[in-house]
Amino acid sequence: MSHDELSPLGDHSLQPLITVSDLVMPHELEGDGPDRKPPLGERLRRYSPVRILMGLMVLGGAGSLAAWRIHQRIIDAAxxxxxxxxxxVDATLSPTYAFQDPTQNDAKQTxxxxxxxxxxxGCSPTWGGVYTPSAANQDLALNSRLAEYASIGGTAIVSFxxxxxxxLSMACTTPTSLAAAYQQIIxxxxxxxxxxxxxxxxLTSQAAxxxxxxxxxxxxxxxxGIQIWLTLPATPQGLSDPGIAAIRAMLLKRVPLAGVNVMTMDFTSTPGGLVQTAxxxxxxxxxxxxxxxxEYRIPLNSHQIWNHMGVTFQIGQNNVVGQRVSLQGASQLVxxxxxxxxxxxxxxxxxxxxxxxxSLANEAVYSNTCxxxxxxxxxxxxxxxxxIPASVQRGRGLIQVTTTVSANPANAPFPIWxxxxxYPAxxxxxxxxxxxxxxxxxxxxQPTQQFEYAYQTPWELLGPVLESDHAPTLPTLPPGADPTWEPTVTYQPGQVVEFEGLPYQAKWANQAQSPASAMADPTISxxxxxxSYPGEPPLTATN
Known part of the structure; x- marks a missing residue:
């Protein structure tokens, strides 16, 4: 599979998991003896006749089974x-800022x-939409300035x-072309x-x-070894739903993250003041x-999660009138x-x-240069x-979810979507x-479909399939418990048959329509x- 295909299954093809639990056998019912066949109504109550949604099944035979085994770890945990x-630093703003000069920038990272x-x-990387890498070297002497900064122990971090x-994520139309643009700069x-x-x-584009x-x-x-930081805007209530979706997309694609940098600026409101809101x-x-x-079983404690977070604030007047970080406020936040x-x-x-x-010393005026x-x-x-004296960035380990496929079908406890x-609630x-x-x-x-807001998805992520998970055994009816389905027989509504060891009830008159169709498309079967299958909701009067 090419990188342009965004299937959550990657290169792996999964067959359905066909297992059942809590199937009530006829001899378990109360009555005169183990061989008594109860009335149909009683059997329906005991069998819980909910439409079974079992995942992808190859009609006409049992397909091979596969299950997922998930391993979670922190790569190079530190x-x-x-x-x-x-x-x-705004690298293209005029006048050009001398970030390589220690008298203008004493930070060890910029x-x-x-x-x-x-x-x-379009899908070509530039500085500020204007300078290609070669033009930035020619017009801004960027390569020389980066070399000078490195010579005094500085580390320059490019921000996309x-x-x-x-x-670039909006201009490049495929993951491969976007990756190539990123790699060119890296x-x-x-x-x-x-x-x-x-x-x-x-941020709000699902495709991007x-x-x-x-x-x-x-x-x-x-x-x-690449360390990837995501810098995301925040509200007083934390990261936005699109921000969480951006992180989740990275985890689903197994992208190792160095951290999440939270932008605490330009809030819609600042109850208690800007610093307290931050x-x-x-x-x-x-x-x-x-x-x-x-949710992804990433074993980080509270301190480690803080250590994988960053904060970015805007000094002085922010873009929103009335929001301002003073020197004292910055000191307090740091x-x-x-x-x-x-x-x-x-x-x-x-x-x-x-x-x-x-002329600009006014709280209501925002300037790029002061x-x-x-x-x-x-x-x-x-x-x-x-x-934070002479602070140097050190590796903090990379946050990553790593998955491998197991050929053992006993690991997956629920049907494949x-x-x-x-699917009912x-x-x-x-x-x-x-x-x-x-x-x-x-x-x-699809459960992994991205939405702008978390409340829009009809699926709740519960967590990964663990190695310790297992599928329940598929029990079958004893021979003769129900008439075996025959393609030549015309079945009337309410009649019950046995097909591949399991009971099915006719919803309407039919002939030569296999009960296997209930697993292909239960709506038209x-x-x-x-x-019932584990995970299926209990039978209610509305089912």
Missing amino acids: PVHATYFAPY VLGFVVASGTN GGQAHTH RQYDQHIVDFDIEGPA TLRRAAALSIVAHEDP ESALTAAHQQLTTLFA AWSTSQAIGRVSFWSLNRDAPCAA SDAQTAPLAFSSEIEHQ SASFP GYKVVWGGYIYEAKWYNQGQ PWQPLW
Whole structure:
């Protein structure tokens, strides 16, 4: 299968799991003896005749079975490390900022933004939509400045995306072309850490989310040591649903993540002030990640999750009028972040870490080249460096879910999802090695389908199929318990037959229509299975 195909099954073809539990046998019913055959109504009550949704079955015979075995681990798991400082620089803003000059930037890591799609050539990486890598070297002397920064021990981190311009994930139409665009920059600048600032349409687009995850799966496969940060906007209540979807897409594609960087800026409201709102947003995001990682059985404790998080705030006046981070506020937020063992602290931007001229010294005016909250150059950088002295980024391990396929069918406890089956609320299925439960009646909606908001999906992820999971044994009726189905017989509504050891009831008159059709498409099949599968909701009066 090519990388452009976004099937959650990868290269593996799964056959259905056909198992049943709690099938009540005739001799188990109360009566005069073990051989008594009860009335049909009693048998229906005991058999729980709910339409059985069993997954993909090859009609006319039993197909081979396969199950998923899931292993979760943290790749190169590392202990909790000290917080490091990595300010952003707008690499294409005029006047050009001298991030390579230690008198202008004392941080040991600097995030350079932003690599986006070309304004003229679509799926071609550029700096700011204008400079190709060669043009950036020619016009901005970027290669020389990067070499100078490296010579004094600095690490430059390229950031893809940002608030403006078209993201590569929107311009590139396939995962392979998107991966190639990412790899061009990664190799050009010998990147070991990369940042993806995902905002605007690139965040809310389901197609872009899937392409990005598939592309970064390719990148990570070809460069296993790459450290990938996702930088995502937040609300006072934490990460948005599209932000969670972006992380989930990465986990589903087995993309190893270095961390999630939370942008605490430009809130719609700031109850208690901007700094307190930022702390609340980070705390909520931490809880969201705790829940999400638990779903994928990623064994990180609270401190380790904080250590895989970052915070980025905007110094001085923010884009939203009335929202402003003072020098004191920045100091408070950094102190709080380090007390939580947050892995990374960033701000936007070094270009702005300078006092504004008198004409711009107004809280309501936003400038790209100064902030209104300081009287000395590099005041914010100096304050943060004072709290996080000579901070150097160290490997924190990569968050990753790794799956392997087991040939042992005893591992998967529920049926494989099928597009042809109508699933009632509460029904459990296996898809892509994970167990999902239907939140409401649905048909044809794949459990891994991405939605803009979490509440829109009809499936709830319960967790992976574990090695310790097993499928229940399929019991069969004893010979003669019911008449064996015959293709030459015309069956009337309500008649019960045995087919491959299991009971079925005719829903309407039919002839030569095999009960196997109930497993192909139960909606149009004339047969109703009279047995239940684990995960199927209990029979109710409305079934």
